[in-house]
Amino acid sequence: MPPGTVFRPFLRATHRANVMGTTQVAVAAAVAGIGAYAWYTRSNSTSSDKPVFSSFGFHTLRLDSTELINHNTKKLRFALPDATKPSGLPLTSALLTVAFPSGRWLPVIRPYTPVNDINEPGYVELMVKLYPNGKQSTHLHSLQPGDTLTMAPVRGLAWTANQHPHVALIAGGAGISPMYQLARGILRDPTDRTRVTLVWGVNTDADLFLRDEFAALEREHPGRFRAVYVVADPGVGSQHKKGFVTRQLLEGVGLAAGEEQNRDGKVLVCGPPAMEKALKGKKTGVLAELGYRPDQVYSF
Numbered sequence: 001m002p003p004g005t006v007f008r009p010f011l012r013a014t015h016r017a018n019v020m021g022t023t024q025v026a027v028a029a030a031v032a033g034i035g036a037y038a039w040y041t042r043s044n045s046t047s048s049d050k051p052v053f054s055s056f057g058f059h060t061l062r063l064d065s066t067e068l069i070n071h072n073t074k075k076l077r078f079a080l081p082d083a084t085k086p087s088g089l090p091l092t093s094a095l096l097t098v099a100f101p102s103g104r105w106l107p108v109i110r111p112y113t114p115v116n117d118i119n120e121p122g123y124v125e126l127m128v129k130l131y132p133n134g135k136q137s138t139h140l141h142s143l144q145p146g147d148t149l150t151m152a153p154v155r156g157l158a159w160t161a162n163q164h165p166h167v168a169l170i171a172g173g174a175g176i177s178p179m180y181q182l183a184r185g186i187l188r189d190p191t192d193r194t195r196v197t198l199v200w201g202v203n204t205d206a207d208l209f210l211r212d213e214f215a216a217l218e219r220e221h222p223g224r225f226r227a228v229y230v231v232a233d234p235g236v237g238s239q240h241k242k243g244f245v246t247r248q249l250l251e252g253v254g255l256a257a258g259e260e261q262n263r264d265g266k267v268l269v270c271g272p273p274a275m276e277k278a279l280k281g282k283k284t285g286v287l288a289e290l291g292y293r294p295d296q297v298y299s300f
């Protein structure tokens with residue numbers, strides 16, 4: 001499919017229905033619905049002078065370049081249809097990617113949060129961690145410059161400047177992307193005075209692939225931004241805390257709900273399912289134990 005064209009998976013799903021069972025046909029019909037909606041919104045809502053992702057619609061972008069960031073993470077840079085315009089994504093948005101990895105007859109749909117500045121014109125960059133047997137991450141890591149990927153915008157939390165005195169961003173592994181986008185967006189908005197604490201839990205030091213970018217934000221915004229890293233299996237001589245994102249760790253870095261800055265604060269979480277469950281479980285969750293109300297916690 002050439003870049004910039006509308007996604008029409010329903011055509012493929014309809015063709016394949018001839019060889020499917022009832023459940024498969026039902027799933028394919030759902031996919032067809034998404035495809036039809038995507039086609040409808042694309043052809044009715046986007047005028048050419050608007051940034052491509054300023055309203056809902058699927059678009060197919062061409063992969064410009066790839067860069068290996070560490071042992072399991074690649075940065076993929078996709079060209080926007082208009083090199084002079086930014087993506088149009090508001091802060092905390094992700095891109096819902098849709099692909100038909102080879103050997104699969106159903107599409108794989110996963111969100112990824114662009115890591116480049118949302119105001120930059122001409123491209124979006126995804127930082128994708130490869131999971132063993134991961135359907136979409138394996139497909140995305142196999143893409144070569146010139147290949148295409150279909151995606152649509154999905155909005156996250158509607159961020160309002162100065163709504164909270166302080167925001168805590170708690171990320172696990174590749175869950176860092178939405179946090180990076182939001183932290184940078186808050187800190188680079190001259191009207192936003194929100195203070196930000198990031199806690200990023202990873203397996204090894206090498207997984208801290210945005211460490212330099214966060215160090216730059218700390219230098220540029222002293223007293224407003226702090227990054228805390230916790231590493232399950234740190235290397236010899238590692239500067240970082242060893243362990244996991246626990247109640248003790250969060251208390252130790254000033255993230256108990258009773259602390260002055262957190263009383264009207266917000267906590268944002270993005271990480272592997274086990275981590276999110278440990279943090280957000282209703283009765284035994286770490287954040288509830290720390291005194292946060294459910295309305296103070298948001299999960300991407």
Ligand SMILES: Cc1cc2nc3c(=O)[nH]c(=O)nc-3n(C[C@H](O)[C@H](O)[C@H](O)COP(=O)(O)OP(=O)(O)OC[C@H]3O[C@@H](n4cnc5c(N)ncnc54)[C@H](O)[C@@H]3O)c2cc1C
Nearest residue numbers: 110111112113127128129131134135136137174177272300
């Ligand atoms: C809002 C949002 C933004 C995201 N942004 C990014 C991003 O920028 N970069 C990025 O790499 N990922 C991001 N993700 C995660 C991404 O959407 C996929 O879940 C991830 O790439 C795995 O998909 P897969 O199809 O490769 O793996 P699957 O085929 O779904 O799973 C394969 C294996 O990997 C394990 N696995 C799947 N997801 C995770 C996980 N998150 N943590 C630990 N183990 C897991 C599964 O348990 C399974 O064993 C984001 C998720 C959300 C909700």
